[in-house]
Amino acid sequence: MKKGLLIKGGFIVGLALLSILAAYPLKDKLNLGLDLQGGIHLVLKVETQDAVRAETDKDMEVLRREIADAGVSSVATSKIDDLSFDVTGVPIEQDAVLNKAANDYLTSQRWDWRREGSKTTFKMTSLNERNVRNLAVEQAKLTIDNRVNQYGVAEPVIARQGLEGDRIVVQLPGVDDPERVKRLIKSTAFLEFRLTEYPKNGGGGVATRDEILANYGGSLPADVEILSQDQKDDQGRSLGLRYYAVQKRRVITGRDLKSANTSAGQFNQPVVAFHLSADGAKMFGEATGANVGRGLAIILDNRVVSAPVINSRITDSGIIEGNFTQQEVQDLVTTLRSGALPAGITYLEDRTVGPSLGQDSIESSTKAGMLSMICVVLTMVVIYRGSGVNALIGLALNVVLLFGALSYFHATLTLPGIAGIVLSIAMAVDANVLIFERIKEEMKVGKTVRAAIDAGFSNALSSIMDANITTLIAALFLFQFGTGPIRGFAVTLSIGILGTLFCAIFVSRFLFDLVYTPTRKSQSISI
Amino acid sequence: MDFLRNTNIDFMKYRKFWIGFSIAVMVIGAVAVFFLGQLNMGIDFAGGTQLTLKLADEPEIQQLREVLSRAGLKESQIQRFGKPGENEILIRTPIVEGSEEGAAAQILDALGQHYNKADANADLNQIGTGSIAQLLVAANPDGVAGEPETVAAHYTAVAESVMAVRKEKALFRSWDEVAAVPGLTAKAFASLKSAASIGKFSPLATENVGPQVGSELRRRGFLAVVGALLGMLVYIWIRFELRFGIGATMASLHDVLITLGLYAFMGYEFNLTTIAAFLTLIGYSVNDTVVTFDRVRENMNKHRGRNLMKVLNDSLNQMLSRTLLTGGTAVLASLMLFLFGGDVIHGFSFIMLCGIIIGTYSSIYIASPFALLWEQWFGSVGKDQKSQTKSAPRTTPTRAR
Numbered sequence: 001m002k003k004g005l006l007i008k009g010g011f012i013v014g015l016a017l018l019s020i021l022a023a024y025p026l027k028d029k030l031n032l033g034l035d036l037q038g039g040i041h042l043v044l045k046v047e048t049q050d051a052v053r054a055e056t057d058k059d060m061e062v063l064r065r066e067i068a069d070a071g072v073s074s075v076a077t078s079k080i081d082d083l084s085f086d087v088t089g090v091p092i093e094q095d096a097v098l099n100k101a102a103n104d105y106l107t108s109q110r111w112d113w114r115r116e117g118s119k120t121t122f123k124m125t126s127l128n129e130r131n132v133r134n135l136a137v138e139q140a141k142l143t144i145d146n147r148v149n150q151y152g153v154a155e156p157v158i159a160r161q162g163l164e165g166d167r168i169v170v171q172l173p174g175v176d177d178p179e180r181v182k183r184l185i186k187s188t189a190f191l192e193f194r195l196t197e198y199p200k201n202g203g204g205g206v207a208t209r210d211e212i213l214a215n216y217g218g219s220l221p222a223d224v225e226i227l228s229q230d231q232k233d234d235q236g237r238s239l240g241l242r243y244y245a246v247q248k249r250r251v252i253t254g255r256d257l258k259s260a261n262t263s264a265g266q267f268n269q270p271v272v273a274f275h276l277s278a279d280g281a282k283m284f285g286e287a288t289g290a291n292v293g294r295g296l297a298i299i300l301d302n303r304v305v306s307a308p309v310i311n312s313r314i315t316d317s318g319i320i321e322g323n324f325t326q327q328e329v330q331d332l333v334t335t336l337r338s339g340a341l342p343a344g345i346t347y348l349e350d351r352t353v354g355p356s357l358g359q360d361s362i363e364s365s366t367k368a369g370m371l372s373m374i375c376v377v378l379t380m381v382v383i384y385r386g387s388g389v390n391a392l393i394g395l396a397l398n399v400v401l402l403f404g405a406l407s408y409f410h411a412t413l414t415l416p417g418i419a420g421i422v423l424s425i426a427m428a429v430d431a432n433v434l435i436f437e438r439i440k441e442e443m444k445v446g447k448t449v450r451a452a453i454d455a456g457f458s459n460a461l462s463s464i465m466d467a468n469i470t471t472l473i474a475a476l477f478l479f480q481f482g483t484g485p486i487r488g489f490a491v492t493l494s495i496g497i498l499g500t501l502f503c504a505i506f507v508s509r510f511l512f513d514l515v516y517t518p519t520r521k522s523q524s525i526s527i
Numbered sequence: 528m529d530f531l532r533n534t535n536i537d538f539m540k541y542r543k544f545w546i547g548f549s550i551a552v553m554v555i556g557a558v559a560v561f562f563l564g565q566l567n568m569g570i571d572f573a574g575g576t577q578l579t580l581k582l583a584d585e586p587e588i589q590q591l592r593e594v595l596s597r598a599g600l601k602e603s604q605i606q607r608f609g610k611p612g613e614n615e616i617l618i619r620t621p622i623v624e625g626s627e628e629g630a631a632a633q634i635l636d637a638l639g640q641h642y643n644k645a646d647a648n649a650d651l652n653q654i655g656t657g658s659i660a661q662l663l664v665a666a667n668p669d670g671v672a673g674e675p676e677t678v679a680a681h682y683t684a685v686a687e688s689v690m691a692v693r694k695e696k697a698l699f700r701s702w703d704e705v706a707a708v709p710g711l712t713a714k715a716f717a718s719l720k721s722a723a724s725i726g727k728f729s730p731l732a733t734e735n736v737g738p739q740v741g742s743e744l745r746r747r748g749f750l751a752v753v754g755a756l757l758g759m760l761v762y763i764w765i766r767f768e769l770r771f772g773i774g775a776t777m778a779s780l781h782d783v784l785i786t787l788g789l790y791a792f793m794g795y796e797f798n799l800t801t802i803a804a805f806l807t808l809i810g811y812s813v814n815d816t817v818v819t820f821d822r823v824r825e826n827m828n829k830h831r832g833r834n835l836m837k838v839l840n841d842s843l844n845q846m847l848s849r850t851l852l853t854g855g856t857a858v859l860a861s862l863m864l865f866l867f868g869g870d871v872i873h874g875f876s877f878i879m880l881c882g883i884i885i886g887t888y889s890s891i892y893i894a895s896p897f898a899l900l901w902e903q904w905f906g907s908v909g910k911d912q913k914s915q916t917k918s919a920p921r922t923t924p925t926r927a928r
Contacts, residue, residue: 035871043740045627151657152657175655176655176656176690177654177655177656177657177658178655178733179632179653180654180655180657180658326665327658327661330661346628346737347627347628347735347737348627348736348737348739348740349735349736349737349740350628350629350631350733350735351732351733351734351735352730352732352733352734353731353732354729354730354731354732355690355694356581356693356694356695356696356697356731357579357731357732357871359694359695360869361869361871363869364867364868364869365864365868365869365872367867368863368864368866368867368868368869368876369863371863371867372859372860372861372863372864373860375856375859375860375863376859376860379852379855379856379859380856383852415872416800416803416872416875419864419868419872419875419876419879420807422860422861422863422864423857423860423861423879425860426856426857426859426860426861427811427814427853429856429857430814430818430849430853430857433849433852433853433856434818434849434853437848437849437852441845459825462821463817463818463821463822466763466766466817466818466821467814467815467817467818468814469762470759470762470763470810470813470814470817471807471810471811471813471814472810473755473758473759473762473810474755474758474759474806474807474809474810474813475806475810476758477750477751477752477754477755477758477806478751478755478802478803478806480754481747481748481750481751481754482747482751482799482802482803483744483747483799484799485799485800486799486800486802486803489800489803490803493807493810
């Protein structure tokens with residue numbers, strides 16, 4: 001018996017020491033939730049349709065060029081929707097050229113095509129579509145990861161929500177510049193170069209949409225759209241919008257960029273200098289060579305940044321001018337370097353907590369927690385005297401184990417989680433109350449102290465188990481369906497329940513056994 | 528210390544009165560919540576944007592309403608937040624039609640126009656460490672020489688110390704407060720003063736929930752509550768008998784509905800944390816009931832043949848001291864949370880406080896009577912359980928009436 005007690009005691013002390021080791025110093029080991037330490041929680045959706053559209057545009061353009069290069073100069077393409085396009089102008093006897101180009105450049109897995117009369121319709125296969133979408137999300141994740149790292153955030157979480165699907169969860173603890181970081185992540189930095197249609201030479205755009213519409217007799221051609229440009233003075237104040245009609249077809253996009261750097265323009269204003277990949281340089285050279293004198297709109301995230309005139313053929317490098325501040329150029333380079341996002345991003349959910357609110361929450365909840373604890377302690381000691389102290393040792397150990405487990409499993413402590421701790425302490429008392437009341441009852445029936453303790457524990461056991469398992473069920477459902485802080489709450493509650501069971505059943509029993517040994521003649525118990 | 532020993536209260540005597548009373552309160556609460564739409568749905572479920580702001584001066588709510596209304600945000604609600612004198616307000620705007628991203632930027636813009644007269648300089652009360660450091664690096668007032676990294680590191684440290692002071696104060700009210708920042712040289716201060724401004728407010732928290740996530744959170748919250756209730760029903764069904772499962776589930780439903788009614792009446796915001804609070808409450812309430820039922824089961828086995836009502840009454844009396852003690856400590860703990868836990872978890876602690884009091888009442892006056900009622904209505908049809916067949920015939924309507 002004595003040896004058994006020794007082993008049990010050693011086990012309990014060992015566990016407590018391990019917990020302290022895991023949790024000390026608490027300030028560094030405890031993983032505070034965003035609601036406590038401040039930071040950003042974002043759920044964003046990758047607009048994979050953008051990626052699909054870009055893929056279609058690109059393949060269509062490649063195919064057209066290859067067929068034209070193979071000698072069928074009458075070839076033309078027209079887009080049907082984001083997933084399909086028509087190729088026309090290829091005489092039936094030259095169908096082989098079309099098929100060869102398609103087979104060479106659009107592998108058969110990616111596109112299906114069928115000739116009907118004078119046109120051949122290309123349709124993206126569903127396998128390819130799925131791949132493109134999936135790749136877009138993966139790429140977006142990588143890109144965001146890059147940007148966040150370049151910005152410098154400690155312990156960011158960037159993960160896809162679910163295995164499939166188009167959502168990414170981003171958590172950035174401790175970030176105190178939320179607006180800037182959100183802009184940085186979100187700026188797709190989707191850079192496009194497109195030819196302007198009206199004014200033909202760019203020419204600084206026009207003041208109203210209507211002017212452009214009037215030029216086209218009220219309705220735009222299918223392959224042209226109107227985009228706007230923010231005009232700012234040198235103080236950064238807005239001067240309103242300018243409008244351009246630009247082709248929907250892209251000459252090149254950010255994907256064709258090889259590198260980007262900050263640089264100074266002709267008036268020493270901040271600009272972005274870029275180099276193109278070999279492929280991009282070829283396409284860019286072709287388009288600029290054929291369109292000298294036209295305007296070339298540089299479009300970032302669907303906004304015209306500038307629309308300079310093409311003075312001569314440009315191949316592999318250039319600069320992007322706009323009304324940029326130094327910081328804007330810096331952020332633009334960061335985003336362009338980290339890889340443009342393959343598709344647009346929409347923030348579906350966005351929770352930002354500033355550092356001072358979190359600080360307040362920690363202070364007030366810690367204070368409330370302490371006071372709760374004192375209330376519980378006083379109640380237990382007043383009602384149960386010596387046994388109350390037994391319960392308190394259990395409670396203290398419970399708290400130590402809880403923080404040990406939280407630290408060890410890198411669980412996140414959230415504000416509701418602190419409330420969860422307070423509640424689980426208050427409820428942990430229940431187990432002790434059940435046992436003590438039972439011991440009292442057994443004593444009333446005339447049992448000796450030892451026998452009463454034995455009976456008390458064994459009879460109360462099933463109640464304690466039932467009661468705590470039901471709470472555990474609630475916690476599991478919370479964990480399953482909850483998000484963020486609520487999950488943190490479910491975790492602390494669950495750990496608290498397990499700790500309660502251990503302390504009330506095992507530790508409290510050990511303490512009784514230690515004090516009221518079978519050899520002791522004691523006939524009274526402080527309860 | 529003995530506490531409520533050997534009581535012999537006939538709890539079951541007025542069971543019809545208590546059940547009737549409770550049902551009445553439940554119905555009133557439910558009607559108020561579900562049909563009159565009294566529940567103050569937070570942005571977690573309704574979607575929308577919520578900003579918590581600290582202002583330099585006493586907020587003039589009416590004026591702010593007009594400012595937001597002029598910015599096209601007519602439906603914004605503005606209310607005070609935190610302790611009086613802290614000048615904190617909460618602005619809530621419903622979902623902007625056709626947008627997932629909400630109106631936070633619009634609100635901040637409108638307030639900036641109103642309070643700061645659209646000062647183009649960066650606002651020290653809104654930017655963070657990175658941007659402050661960048662302002663200083665650009666000017667390099669301390670004349671740090673060497674690699675760009677060395678310069679950046681120097682000013683990042685300075686910026687961090689500026690932010691540490693802002694974190695303490697929540698916002699800078701004057702340049703004097705900035706000048707007092709430890710580690711900020713006079714030159715650096717001068718350069719900050721020329722490159723930045725001090726706005727009249729600082730956002731403490733910004734939250735936006737788009738319609739997609741909002742509807743998803745609604746669904747998940749609903750599933751969590753229903754799942755937890757069903758899970759417990761099944762557990763008790765397996766561990767005890769169906770009638771006890773029903774009794775316990777009815778009791779927790781009772782607690783939830785009445786607390787929800789009170790919660791709606793108090794006008795607290797219904798959000799994700801509320802769901803967590805209610806699930807905890809369900810756990811507590813069932814816990815409380817199960818402990819009593821455990822004793823009922825024990826007594827039924829001990830005194831086979833005794834009628835169920837007597838067994839229930841005895842068990843309730845035997846467990847009375849435990850029920851009140853546990854309930855008492857839990858109430859005390861939640862009272863402390865409620866009084867001192869701060870505004871963010873006010874709703875949470877309110878639910879726990881009321882819920883535990885109601886839950887303690889219901890485990891005495893609701894759960895057991897419901898088990899008994901179930902027995903009377905369905906007991907003879909109840910197909911199995913030896914203990915049930917023994918006690919069932921005795922709890923005939925004649926005795927019950």
